[in-house]
Amino acid sequence: MAQTTLQVVRGETTVEVILNRPEVRNAINQTMVDELHEVCSELERDPRILILGGAGGTFASGADIAELRDRRAADALAGINTRLFVRIAELPMPVIAVLDGPALGGGAELAYAADFRIASPALRIGNPEVSLGIIAAAGANWRLRELVGEPLAKEILLAGRVLTADEALAARLVTEIHPPSELPGAARALADRILRGDPAALRATKRVFAAGRSEHPRIDLEEQAVLFDSPSKVALMTAFLDRKQS
Known part of the structure; x- marks a missing residue:
């Protein structure tokens, strides 16, 4: 509009x-x-x-x-x-x-x-x-x-x-x-x-940071669990290890 x-x-x-x-x-x-x-x-x-x-x-x-x-x-x-x-x-x-x-x-x-x-x-x-x-x-x-x-x-x-x-x-x-x-x-x-950070990790960090004290550490672990299973996490960490070995 x-x-x-x-x-x-x-x-x-x-x-x-x-x-x-x-x-x-x-x-x-x-x-x-x-x-x-x-x-x-x-x-x-x-x-x-x-x-x-x-x-x-x-x-x-x-x-x-x-x-x-x-x-x-x-x-x-x-x-x-x-x-x-x-x-x-x-x-x-x-x-x-x-x-x-x-x-x-x-x-x-x-x-x-x-x-x-x-x-x-x-x-x-x-x-x-x-x-x-x-x-x-x-x-x-x-x-x-x-x-x-x-x-x-x-x-x-x-x-x-x-x-x-x-x-x-x-x-x-x-x-x-x-x-x-x-x-x-x-x-x-x-x-x-x-934007050097992964977009999904950035969005998760905003959500966790804004959460109330009583929501921690549950929300941290739930968001991390989603990220641990993401293809982006595997690709970024693989690239990091490849650079370290080269």
């Missing part, structure tokens, strides 16, 4: 998506949510790495306040952004968020749902929701603690701290910083490094 809020470039191993509402700093509205769900459906059917960025020197300034102001209790319980971000986090193959400029509120929560975050020096990332009379209910209140630890998460969520790129790197919230012009190439290079 035609996308009105996204630019999408499809490749054999990656899908690159640019949030494209630069006139409102890529604020996440209902149309963008719906179009990102369409991308998720595609990637669930045909797993590839998702590279997610923003147009105009902004990743995403947050949820669209004009829409958010008019939402009521039923909309909150529907989890409009929450369900999308969970779906993105659960995509079969890794997700790389490319963060140039502001990533605030819902934009930050979208970034937290990714497996990897790389940034430009212009990054500013945080969650100012309490200043607007709401909470960061689309993942920040639990993902951020896992990503940066409780003390820093509380500074961001309760005291409105917005991290610079260097601060985000020091907290390991982002793993690389590059000039804006080099970010697309850096994202593709990261995707290439990921």
Whole structure:
């Protein structure tokens, strides 16, 4: 379907998506949510790495306040952004968020749902929701603690701290910083490094990593059992042994 809020470039191993509402700093509205769900459906059917960025020197300034102001209790319980971000986090193959400029509120929560975050020096990332009379209910209140630890998460969520790129790197919230012009190439290079792994093993690792503590070690062993019987495992290990002997 035609996308009105996204630019999408499809490749054999990656899908690159640019949030494209630069006139409102890529604020996440209902149309963008719906179009990102369409991308998720595609990637669930045909797993590839998702590279997610923003147009105009902004990743995403947050949820669209004009829409958010008019939402009521039923909309909150529907989890409009929450369900999308969970779906993105659960995509079969890794997700790389490319963060140039502001990533605030819902934009930050979208970034937290990714497996990897790389940034430009212009990054500013945080969650100012309490200043607007709401909470960061689309993942920040639990993902951020896992990503940066409780003390820093509380500074961001309760005291409105917005991290610079260097601060985000020091907290390991982002793993690389590059000039804006080099970010697309850096994202593709990261995707290439990921793709050196076997696709089935990558997908299994994502599932196991996301599992709850009570599911281990059962889920680890079940996923490993499937991989142990795969032709790919035998071929890769045979090739490794052949190289070692040559």
